[in-house]
Amino acid sequence: GAGVSQSPRYKVAKRGQDVALRCDPISGHVSLFWYQQALGQGPEFLTYFQNEAQLDKSGLPSDRFFAERPEGSVSTLKIQRTQQEDSAVYLCASSYRGFEKLLFGSGTQLSVL
């Protein structure tokens, strides 16, 4: 496709439920990033992959958050036992390499009730 694709676009979860968010980056992009954006705030860094290697996961808020990119393309962000404070937009971005010119998807809006 022409851009970064994220699914689902919207997700409503009951507190305690596990969720999985998918990101399809631009073909050939080596680097992939996950960000969390609360309403009215800037994106907050979660984690960063270069190919299949997770180079930085320092932004993951707790051990309930887990990200993977097993074949160096599609990535999944998993949140276990969701809490209300997890409600946010989760943005995925990819780049040819590193932090130069990130191209973002439209995000997944997660609402935890």
Next chain:
Amino acid sequence: EDQVTQSPEALRLQEGESSSLNCSYTVSGLRGLFWYRQDPGKGPEFLFTLYSAGEEKEKERLKATLTKKESFLHITAPKPEDSATYLCAVNTDKLIFGTGTRLQVFP
């Protein structure tokens, strides 16, 4: 601690009324400063990269400049379609975003 601060939080302009948005930063090692535009319900869209003090980049009605402590995004004769949130981000081995400036341009 690395920090990025944007001002003002919100800005309302009449069409054609030029202005500037500010991004100030305190970081241990700057490897680039980026400007993004974000429309409601969309992800941020890349605008500019600046690397060194004195550097300037232009695109249509937008011009970004960089000093050792801050960056400015100048908007000349804005149009209603320039309405968006403008985000500044710094690269310090991770991309740290500011909270953005919400710009509204009225006809």
